Amino acid sequence: MTLHQRNQSLQVEKRRALQQLRSKDQLLEKYIFMAQLRTRNIALFYKLVIEHLQELAPVIYTPTVGTACLEYSNILPYLAEPGVPDGLFLNKADLPNLHKVIRDYQPFPNFSPQIAVISDGSRILGLGDLGLNGMGIPIGKLQLYVAGAGIDPRRTLPILLDLGTNNEALRNDEFYLGQREPRPDDKEFYSIVDTVLKTLKDVYPDMLIQFEDWSSEHAFGLLERYQHKMLCFNDDIQGTGAVILSGIMNAIRRVQSESGVNPRDHRIVFYGAGSAAIGVARQIQEYFMIDQHMPEDQARRLFWIVDSKGLVTLDRGDKLANHKVYYARKDNQGKQVKGLLNVVDYVKPTILIGLSSVSGAFDTHVLQRMAKLNKQPIIFPLSNPATKAECTFEQAMQATDNRVIFASGTAFPAFTLPGNNKTIYPDQGNNMYIFPGLGMGAALARPAIITYRMIYVAAKALADSLTPQEQQEGYLYPALNRIRQVSAQVAAAVMIEADSSKYKSKDAVSRYVQSQMWNPDKEDPAIISKI
Numbered sequence: 001m002t003l004h005q006r007n008q009s010l011q012v013e014k015r016r017a018l019q020q021l022r023s024k025d026q027l028l029e030k031y032i033f034m035a036q037l038r039t040r041n042i043a044l045f046y047k048l049v050i051e052h053l054q055e056l057a058p059v060i061y062t063p064t065v066g067t068a069c070l071e072y073s074n075i076l077p078y079l080a081e082p083g084v085p086d087g088l089f090l091n092k093a094d095l096p097n098l099h100k101v102i103r104d105y106q107p108f109p110n111f112s113p114q115i116a117v118i119s120d121g122s123r124i125l126g127l128g129d130l131g132l133n134g135m136g137i138p139i140g141k142l143q144l145y146v147a148g149a150g151i152d153p154r155r156t157l158p159i160l161l162d163l164g165t166n167n168e169a170l171r172n173d174e175f176y177l178g179q180r181e182p183r184p185d186d187k188e189f190y191s192i193v194d195t196v197l198k199t200l201k202d203v204y205p206d207m208l209i210q211f212e213d214w215s216s217e218h219a220f221g222l223l224e225r226y227q228h229k230m231l232c233f234n235d236d237i238q239g240t241g242a243v244i245l246s247g248i249m250n251a252i253r254r255v256q257s258e259s260g261v262n263p264r265d266h267r268i269v270f271y272g273a274g275s276a277a278i279g280v281a282r283q284i285q286e287y288f289m290i291d292q293h294m295p296e297d298q299a300r301r302l303f304w305i306v307d308s309k310g311l312v313t314l315d316r317g318d319k320l321a322n323h324k325v326y327y328a329r330k331d332n333q334g335k336q337v338k339g340l341l342n343v344v345d346y347v348k349p350t351i352l353i354g355l356s357s358v359s360g361a362f363d364t365h366v367l368q369r370m371a372k373l374n375k376q377p378i379i380f381p382l383s384n385p386a387t388k389a390e391c392t393f394e395q396a397m398q399a400t401d402n403r404v405i406f407a408s409g410t411a412f413p414a415f416t417l418p419g420n421n422k423t424i425y426p427d428q429g430n431n432m433y434i435f436p437g438l439g440m441g442a443a444l445a446r447p448a449i450i451t452y453r454m455i456y457v458a459a460k461a462l463a464d465s466l467t468p469q470e471q472q473e474g475y476l477y478p479a480l481n482r483i484r485q486v487s488a489q490v491a492a493a494v495m496i497e498a499d500s501s502k503y504k505s506k507d508a509v510s511r512y513v514q515s516q517m518w519n520p521d522k523e524d525p526a527i528i529s530k531i
Contacts (some may be wrong), residue, residue, distance in 0.1 A: 010521070014047050021048075027064040032075055034060055038143075039080040042153055043520040049147045050520070054480050057147075057432065061140040063385035063410055066125045072133035073177040087135050087158035090196060091179055098199045105157075113157035114443045115208045116200065117141045117235075120161040120193075122183065122215040123274075126357030126388035129215075131165030132178025137213050141235070141435070149436030149487040150517020151443065157207070161196060163189065193222065201230055208442050208450075210235050210435065216275035220323045231442060233450040236276045239435045240355075241283030242459035244380065247407045247429045247476040248284055248351065249291075249463040251378045254405060254474065259375045261350065263292050266302060269349040270327075271340055271390065272356030272383070273307035278323050280353065280382075281305070286456050303327050304347050310338035311346070344369050354381040354390030355409075362391035367399030375403065382409035382429060393426040407476050427476040432483065433462050437490025440513060444491065445498040454497050461493035462486065488513040 017037060024030050034056070038045040049056050058064060068075065080086055088105045090098070121134025138158035145151040164181040165171060171180045184192065200209065209232040211222055223234045233239070255261045268284065270277045281303050288299035305312040305327045312320065314328045316336055337346045344352070344366055352370055354362060362381055370377035377400055381390035393412040396404045402417060407427040414425045438458045442450060465478050465486045478486050492509035503509045 010044060010047055013041075013044050014051070017044060017048055018052065021059075027059060028067050028071065028075075030059045031064045031068045032079065035079040039084050039086075043523050046146055046153060047520040049143065050484075053147055053483060057144070057430075057480065058411055060143050061432075062125065062430075065136050065140045066127055066385040069124050069130050069133045069136040070127065072130070072136055073173070073175050076177060087139055087160060089132065089135070089160050089162055091162040092192065095192065095195055098195065099203060102199060102203050108154035111152065111154040113204055113207050114155040115142065115145060115151060115210065115439050116157035116159055116204075117210045117212050118159040118161060118196075119212045120163055120214055120218075121165070121178075122213070122218065124213050125385060126383050127385075129165050129167045129170075129183075131167060131170055131176070132160060132162045133170070133176075134213060135160040141210065141212055144432045145436045145439055146518065147436075148432050148483045149440035149491065150484060150514075150519070151436070151440060152518040157204075159200075161193070163192065189218065190221070190225075197226065197230070206231075206446060208232065208439055210239075210439065212236065214275075216323060217321060219275040220278075228449055231447065231449060233438070233455070234275075234279070235431055235435050237279030238283070238450075238455045239431045239438070240276045240382075240429075241279040241281075242438075242455050243431050243434045243462065244280045244353070244382065244407075244429050245283040245287055245456075245459040246433070246462040247380065247427060248378070249287060249460070250466065250476040251351075251405045251407075252287075254476075255350075255376045255378065261376075264288070264294065266351055267304070267347055267349045268302055268351040268353065269304045269306060269343060269347055271306045271352070271354045271358075271361055273305050273312060273321075273324050274355060275323065276382075277305065277353075277355040278327065280355065281327060283455065283459065286452065287459075290456065300327065301331070304329065304343065304349070306340060306343050310336060311343050341366050341369060344373075348373050350374055351378040352380070354383055356390060357383045357388040358390065359383075359388055360391065362396070364395070364399050367391065367396055367404075371400035371403060376405050377403065378405045380407050380409075380429065382407075384408075384410035386410045386412070397424070405474075405476070429477065430480075432480075433477060433486060434458055434490065436483075437461075437487035438494055440487060440517075441491035441494030441498070444513065444516060445495040445503065447498040451497070454494050457493040457497045458490045461490045465489050484514065484517060488517075 021030055021033055094101045117138035119134050119137050121131045122129050124130040124134045142156040142158050146153045162178050164179040164183045166183050170176045211234040219234055219236055226232050252263050270281055285299045288294045312324050312328045313332045314330045337343050379396050383389050394415050396406050397415045407429045411428050412426045414423045416423050488510045491513045492506050495503045495509055
């Protein structure tokens with residue numbers, strides 16, 4: 001059979017699979033169908049995902065992956081054929097033979113992994129500690145690496161470090177497949193993770209490691225411990241920060257152009273103080289320091305952080321988690337402000353960002369107050385899945401007289417303006433815009449570490465990737481159907497930052513990245529029909 005005939009056959013199979021997929025009513029049913037397809041014919045799976053990404057990204061990742069993780073122990077036996085692994089599961093019992101365990105996991109013996117996504121399942125999306133059930137996250141992220149940036153699927157490695165769970169309901173669930181014990185204390189935790197990461201680096205010295213969905217304290221701890229020692233980054237801290245920074249850049253540009261707001265005059269309130277929130281704040285602060293030439297302390301004073309106890313201040317009287325201290329206010333003159341509406345009245349923010357996982361936290365009163373304070377209030381409810389979002393697009397539009405500049409962390413329906421029936425589509429600050437290009441750039445350039453500057457140039461490349469038409473229509477992010485082109489631009493920026501003497505022309509490097517992207521049409525489906 002010629003390559004043309006194989007591709008023709010793949011097109012027919014794609015249409016058949018798409019028909020079957022669309023016949024299913026429930027998103028979880030669609031997730032299971034796609035997972036089963038992935039284990040049987042990886043070329044067909046990715047042809048579907050790449051060519052119908054707008055439709056299928058919500059199926060293979062958020063919001064459906066949250067439901068899939070909640071049900072993972074129940075559905076795992078039905079996701080793959082017997083003997084077909086769904087990823088690399090590691091636990092304490094593997095430590096004495098860890099080199100062998102890692103080497104023996106070879107779904108594709110002739111392909112060494114370029115990128116691993118690793119989680120311990122301790123903070124899955126906004127759903128909490130799901131233990132082993134969190135494996136859906138590394139799997140889903142790596143699928144987006146393939147679809148979004150052309151990483152060869154045979155060179156991806158999903159890892160779940162199963163150290164037990166503090167979720168008692170899971171430990172008592174007869175169907176739960178993970179370790180039925182509480183999580184270890186910090187000393188044991190870091191000792192185990194140190195061993196795992198050292199062994200991974202020994203076995204695959206050139207592999208990029210992406211940390212995903214660790215508890216806030218451990219997320220920061222691991223990043224601080226390893227970001228200057230090995231090729232790694234944390235998507236919740238740095239990836240989320242970069243993609244939201246990109247949207248904020250374009251929002252700031254827009255309100256400056258349309259409402260005359262000086263970028264240096266912004267005041268930013270974060271509702272939520274976990275690892276993702278602080279990571280986003282640090283990335284946005286980089287913009288004010290680099291693009292607006294503000295000293296660090298001056299740029300830091302543009303941020304107010306709110307947790308469940310109210311405004312985070314140094315003199316609040318409680319012991320602050322280490323990652324909150326940097327942004328804790330010391331100019332409050334003893335005043336403690338509780339309640340988000342009170343904080344909005346106190347700060348008078350121009351930008352309100354939610355990473356709290358508190359559904360409805362941006363209620364009508366908060367949204368209306370933001371609209372009264374600002375001609376174009378910038379509101380980013382970033383918690384996901386949708387059930388955890390601080391507000392919906394419709395609520396934000398209605399409460400602000402349709403003046404809101406909006407981006408969310410999960411997909412929301414379009415809003416039709418009353419009277420003229422014009423349809424407005426919300427932006428989504430999806431990490432998929434950043435991490436695939438960042439990972440691809442690192443895989444090609446092979447820097448020793450991922451620097452803060454690489455994360456920043458990735459965000460700026462994303463912000464600059466809007467087409468003139470997208471800018472005219474007021475979008476903050478590019479169309480998802482251009483994701484591979486956008487990822488090539490992000491990767492090119494990372495590669496130039498990594499080695500400006502070797503990589504110079506942004507357009508030329510971008511074309512080179514695109515030439516290196518894996519494409520299912522170029523593969524013989526018979527060769528990669530099984531994982």
